[in-house]
Amino acid sequence: MKKIILLAALLLSACGSEEEITKESVRNEVQTNVEPQVSNEDLTQGELNEKLKEESTRADIVEINVENPPIGKKVYIDGEVDVLTEGDIDEFLITSKESKGYGVYKVKLINTTDEDFKEGDQVRVYGAITGKDEIDTPEILATVLDKK
Structure with a gap:
């Protein structure tokens, strides 16, 4: 599924710059590897x-x-x-x-x-x-x- 999304992002961004592709790819990869943040509201x-x-x-x-x-x-x-x-x-x-x-x-x-x-x-x-x-x-x- 990640490969499909990444491929789609690459194809859609053909009109954009390479820098934008790299930032978006990294952002997506980081977001999928990060555990959910605990809100201060959830803490005693x-x-x-x-x-x-x-x-x-x-x-x-x-x-x-x-x-x-x-x-x-x-x-x-x-x-x-x-x-x-x-x-x-x-x-x-x-x-x-x-x-x-x-x-x-x-x-x-x-x-x-x-x-x-x-x-x-x-x-x-x-x-x-x-x-x-x-x-x-x-x-x-x-x-x-x-x-x-």
């Missing part, structure tokens, strides 16, 4: 949390505290909770010791782990970079907090 919250932990890299203040931070990049931060503001969404500053000094980040936490924490606690948060706040502090929207 625990599975989503584990996926975030696997995909996150250590936050680096030098990389993030720039004019155009890498928005959406998944990161984790180890540090101490400072200046906790409780409300619908917990917000706090976290100070992290890094290779080139200290990093300070503003964390907006939608805590899916329901871990209790307070100012002064050592934690690891996982989330994504959302930009900077009004005073240019890098912001992270976090969904996972692990207390150390």
Whole structure:
């Protein structure tokens, strides 16, 4: 069946360029060899949390505290909770010791782990970079907090 489809694609594309034939052939071949993707909607919250932990890299203040931070990049931060503001969404500053000094980040936490924490606690948060706040502090929207 694949050979018939490939032959038909080759015949129909005689009017097109060779580059288009190659791209289409490769695209069809790749699509038939790929397993179906699992949607995030099909995962439990625990599975989503584990996926975030696997995909996150250590936050680096030098990389993030720039004019155009890498928005959406998944990161984790180890540090101490400072200046906790409780409300619908917990917000706090976290100070992290890094290779080139200290990093300070503003964390907006939608805590899916329901871990209790307070100012002064050592934690690891996982989330994504959302930009900077009004005073240019890098912001992270976090969904996972692990207390150390």
